[in-house]
Amino acid sequence: MSKLSKPSALNDAKVKTVLNRLHAEADRQLPRLILHYLPKLPGLFLGKGIKWDQTKTEYYNDKYIPIEPDQGEFLYLIARAINAKTIIEFGTSFGISTIYLATAVRDNGGGIVIGTEILHEKVVQARKNIAEAGLETYVDIREGDGLKTLTTLNKTVDLVLIDGWPELALDVLKIIDPFIRPGGIVVSDNVNTFKEPLKDYVDFLQNPANGYRSSTLNLKDGTEFSVKVRRHDEN
Ligand SMILES: C[S@@+](CC[C@H](N)C(=O)[O-])C[C@H]1O[C@@H](n2cnc3c(N)ncnc32)[C@H](O)[C@@H]1O
Structure with missing residues (x-):
């Protein structure tokens, strides 16, 4: 059964067809991923997360x-809401x-x-995938x-998804942070899986002194949902 076969907020057959194909391809990689992570699973079950080795990202x-x-x-619905x-x-x-x-931006x-x-x-x-979904007008992928x-941002940012290698998350957020508007949202994937390498990052978002209100949601393996409540230069 396709992953988006249940009622979806994305009311676009072309987009859903591409997403279904891509999610199915990702799912086919799952058995190999599980094998790869097998020795590390006890840490996950004990709530400690998986250690991240940045020298083995190939x-x-x-x-x-x-x-x-x-x-x-x-993410689609949040983007529509704000x-x-x-x-x-x-x-x-x-x-x-x-x-x-x-799709939400469009x-x-x-x-x-x-x-x-x-x-x-x-x-x-x-x-290619984005063009197949008919969305290339709304996307600028910066290679590198x-x-x-991301150091050349020059406009107000409404929403951020942090889903790169965990040890870089805080540095990347700090680059984007000055551009995130009050009421802007940061969503971060895998915060329970990569608990240790993301600790500083989650601590930053959960410390109200840094201008966010933030909570880890039980979505997938921990999704941090953070709302910017004031500009970075205000107390
Ligand atoms: C978890 S995947 C992203 C999945 C994607 N958000 C999705 O839902 O399909 C993380 C990606 O971040 C990329 N990445 C890691 N470090 C990066 C960096 N310093 N700059 C840009 N991309 C990076 C990796 O190559 C990898 O493709």
Whole structure:
């Protein structure tokens, strides 16, 4: 059964067809991913999360490791609720999350999803997938390291998805933070899975002194949902 066969907020057959294909391809990689993580699963079951080894990221070069459909629907609906026009995405991979976000931007009347992805092959494929969904007008994928590609932001940001390698999450957020408007939202994937490497990041968002109100939602394996409640330069 296709993942988006249940009623979906994305009222677009073309978009749903592409998403169904991409989610199915990602699901076919699951058995290999489970085998890869098998030795690390006890940590996950004990609530400690999985250790992240940033020297071994080549394993993920052909892996989708996408957000789940429920998270995609959630992102689409949030983006519609706050009328998001500018969305930043750290970690585009093959474009699954980008498609949910770009559909919302289009349905909001236009705007842009600025995605960033460090792997050239993924950027090429993501662009193809996004074009197949008919959404290329609403997407700017910046190829390269998000720590560099996102330094040229010059507009107010409504919504952010943080879904790249965990050890970079806080540095990337700090680049985007000055542009996030009050009422803007940051959604972050995998915060329970990668508890240790994301600790500083989650602590930052959950400390009200930093201008956010934030909570870990039981969506997939922990989705941090953070609302910016004031500008970064106010006390
Ligand atoms: C979990 S995947 C993203 C999945 C995607 N959001 C989706 O739902 O389909 C993380 C991606 O971040 C990319 N990435 C990791 N470090 C990065 C960096 N410094 N700059 C840009 N992309 C990066 C990886 O190559 C990988 O494709």
